[in-house]
Amino acid sequence: MKPQMILTVFIMSALAVFTAENTFSAGALKQFGDHMGRSHHALLYKRQSCDSCHENSEPTAFPADFVCLDCHDEVELVQATARPEEEKWQNPHNNMHYGKDVPCMECHGEHRESELLCAGCHSFDYPDFKK
Amino acid sequence: MDNKKDYQADRRRFLVSMGVAGAATLAGPSLSAMVNEGEVEWGEDHEIVVIGSGFTGLAAAIEAHKLGATDIVVYDMMPYFGGNSTYNGGLFAVPDSPLQKENGIEDSPERMTADQVLAGRGLAYQDLLLHVASHANEALQMTLDAGTEYLPYLQQLGGHSVPRTYQTIEACGAGIIRPLVEQCRKLGIKLVTRAKFKRLIFNKEGTVEGAEIAMGYYFGRDVDGTPVNVRSKRGLLIATGGFARNVGLRSAQDPTLTEEVPSTNPPSATGEALLEMFRVGAVPVHMAYIQTGPWASPDEDGFGYVSNYSIYNFAHSVSINVRTGKRFMNEIADRKTRSDAQLALRNDDGSPLPPITITSFEDAKEHPTMEKVLKYKVGWKFDTLEELTAHFNVPLEPLKAQIEEYNGYVKSGMDEQFGKPMGKAEGKYIRAPFVVVRNWPKVHYCQGGAQIDVHARVIGSDNWQPIPGLYAGGEVTGGMHGVSRLGSCSIPDCMVMGMTAARTMMKS
Numbered sequence: 001m002k003p004q005m006i007l008t009v010f011i012m013s014a015l016a017v018f019t020a021e022n023t024f025s026a027g028a029l030k031q032f033g034d035h036m037g038r039s040h041h042a043l044l045y046k047r048q049s050c051d052s053c054h055e056n057s058e059p060t061a062f063p064a065d066f067v068c069l070d071c072h073d074e075v076e077l078v079q080a081t082a083r084p085e086e087e088k089w090q091n092p093h094n095n096m097h098y099g100k101d102v103p104c105m106e107c108h109g110e111h112r113e114s115e116l117l118c119a120g121c122h123s124f125d126y127p128d129f130k131k
Numbered sequence: 132m133d134n135k136k137d138y139q140a141d142r143r144r145f146l147v148s149m150g151v152a153g154a155a156t157l158a159g160p161s162l163s164a165m166v167n168e169g170e171v172e173w174g175e176d177h178e179i180v181v182i183g184s185g186f187t188g189l190a191a192a193i194e195a196h197k198l199g200a201t202d203i204v205v206y207d208m209m210p211y212f213g214g215n216s217t218y219n220g221g222l223f224a225v226p227d228s229p230l231q232k233e234n235g236i237e238d239s240p241e242r243m244t245a246d247q248v249l250a251g252r253g254l255a256y257q258d259l260l261l262h263v264a265s266h267a268n269e270a271l272q273m274t275l276d277a278g279t280e281y282l283p284y285l286q287q288l289g290g291h292s293v294p295r296t297y298q299t300i301e302a303c304g305a306g307i308i309r310p311l312v313e314q315c316r317k318l319g320i321k322l323v324t325r326a327k328f329k330r331l332i333f334n335k336e337g338t339v340e341g342a343e344i345a346m347g348y349y350f351g352r353d354v355d356g357t358p359v360n361v362r363s364k365r366g367l368l369i370a371t372g373g374f375a376r377n378v379g380l381r382s383a384q385d386p387t388l389t390e391e392v393p394s395t396n397p398p399s400a401t402g403e404a405l406l407e408m409f410r411v412g413a414v415p416v417h418m419a420y421i422q423t424g425p426w427a428s429p430d431e432d433g434f435g436y437v438s439n440y441s442i443y444n445f446a447h448s449v450s451i452n453v454r455t456g457k458r459f460m461n462e463i464a465d466r467k468t469r470s471d472a473q474l475a476l477r478n479d480d481g482s483p484l485p486p487i488t489i490t491s492f493e494d495a496k497e498h499p500t501m502e503k504v505l506k507y508k509v510g511w512k513f514d515t516l517e518e519l520t521a522h523f524n525v526p527l528e529p530l531k532a533q534i535e536e537y538n539g540y541v542k543s544g545m546d547e548q549f550g551k552p553m554g555k556a557e558g559k560y561i562r563a564p565f566v567v568v569r570n571w572p573k574v575h576y577c578q579g580g581a582q583i584d585v586h587a588r589v590i591g592s593d594n595w596q597p598i599p600g601l602y603a604g605g606e607v608t609g610g611m612h613g614v615s616r617l618g619s620c621s622i623p624d625c626m627v628m629g630m631t632a633a634r635t636m637m638k639s
Contacts, residue, residue, distance in 0.1 A: 096303060101212060103211070103324075106211075120433065121434075122431070123507045123508065
């Protein structure tokens with residue numbers, strides 16, 4: 001993504017969160033026209049800019065793995081979900097089995113409900129995780 | 132996008148590279164099906180191609196690099212690396228190891244092989260075992276060079292005659308996989324996710340020249356990906372692990388392993404690459420020897436916490452049929468005996484009726500897993516037998532009588548019910564408060580697979596010679612362990628056979 005584009009998306013997203021704060025919480029799954037999507041991406045839907053994430057404006061496939069990191073900073077994500085020492089490897093953004101190599105979409109659904117990858121085996125509690 | 136995240140197969144590139152031969156069909160198992168008619172259009176060309184990114188695949192890639200290979204690619208069908216290896220318990224048996232020398236423990240590759248031959252009940256391939264045991268130190272060194280950290284002491288696992296087992300500090304194979312993945316990145320080895328091996332491609336001489344790989348494959352999401360023909364100059368290594376999660380394949384071998392028997396393995400343990408090797412003539416070996424773990428729990432998926440908890444606690448616990456309130460097995464019999472006894476416990480409608488294993492809190496708390504088991508609610512603590520029986524709907528009076536009877540065996544040192552060796556239960560009476568878990572066997576390891584030789588070459592059934600260009604190592608292969616693999620012997624098997632495959636390929 002071009003820097004200018006990133007900036008535009010950033011400003012749009014910030015505005016969206018700011019203006020939408022009172023009607024729904026950031027990250028909630030919501031209907032946008034034909035699509036379900038996350039509330040903090042509201043303006044992307046409003047402007048129908050599918051190619052912000054997908055390869056083109058009429059997507060037929062998943063976006064590239066880690067495309068989210070074009071806007072979301074990996075270091076900040078790892079810090080935001082850090083766990084106490086005895087649970088340090090339960091950090092979903094830097095975990096024991098896969099390190100930082102789990103593609104975002106394996107836990108986060110943009111157009112559908114999110115499902116934690118680790119929930120297949122573990123019952124770790126992530127209170128801030130938005131389904 | 133930074134380079135670290137550059138390993139997903141590039142969708143645009145393989146759309147372009149998809150050629151006529153991408154659609155070439157290989158219909159049946161006849162020899163003619165193994166030879167591709169006409170020109171194959173190659174989408175990619177590499178020196179070494181590895182299928183699977185577990186212990187075997189990563190060890191092979193790193194060893195090939197060490198021996199001078201400059202274009203190595205590792206494909207994994209999942210969105211991340213490590214397969215079942217990164218779920219593994221991190222136990223690594225090494226004879227004549229540095230830690231053994233430090234502690235004055237006498238051991239040798241021959242001695243480790245003899246232990247394994249015994250567990251293999253006459254069916255284990257001694258030449259493969261001895262080869263692995265003889266090179267295990269080199270494999271250990273490869274992990275140390277990559278940055279793996281081990282506990283400072285050795286363990287003596289069941290069936291091993293001396294302490295020879297290292298364990299990663301994470302108590303997980305991830306403690307090896309993560310450093311090996313990072314090592315591969317440092318060395319410039321290409322790692323590609325969402326790339327699913329589909330079929331082998333032979334040249335006119337009957338040599339494996341490459342493989343069809345579906346790039347952009349999304350496991351479990353109905354996206355098949357785009358086929359690309361990938362050429363491998365020095366050969367192709369199949370390192371795809373076992374088939375514990377392929378219910379059709381495993382229950383065809385062992386009809387007791389239906390879908391109601393879960394597995395400690397990730398869903399990717401499907402065995403499709405193994406079937407492709409059989410299709411082109413590889414020799415199936417020991418396919419019905421599929422190991423289940425009676426220490427697992429139906430309350431969590433995978434290996435979980437209860438497995439290590441139960442392995443530790445079974446010796447001083449009672450396993451109870453919740454319907455009768457009575458014991459039904461020797462809690463420390465061999466894995467198969469216990470799994471069979473558990474699987475026989477049924478409701479009237481035939482559905483599974485997992486037994487409970489009751490341990491005194493006083494004894495259970497000695498192992499660090501108890502805390503996890505209680506914290507993650509896959510085990511429960513009860514102050515009285517009344518609370519316990521109410522929770523699991525067990526008849527109280529028979530259970531009370533059973534525990535009293537068992538405590539008599541603890542005192543006498545003789546289990547008159549099931550002949551359990553009571554040495555390790557000495558003084559450990561079953562009394563309140565109690566910790567209780569439920570158990571149900573899980574498919575853990577496939578001893579069977581494709582036949583290989585000590586050079587990691589896959590043997591063909593048409594002439595009992597190696598299939599040229601085709602190599603395999605690790606759980607996808609069969610023969611090495613015979614009827615039953617000893618604990619901590621999979622990592623040396625995988626690592627050494629991966630390194631061996633690299634050495635053979637680099638000589639080719």
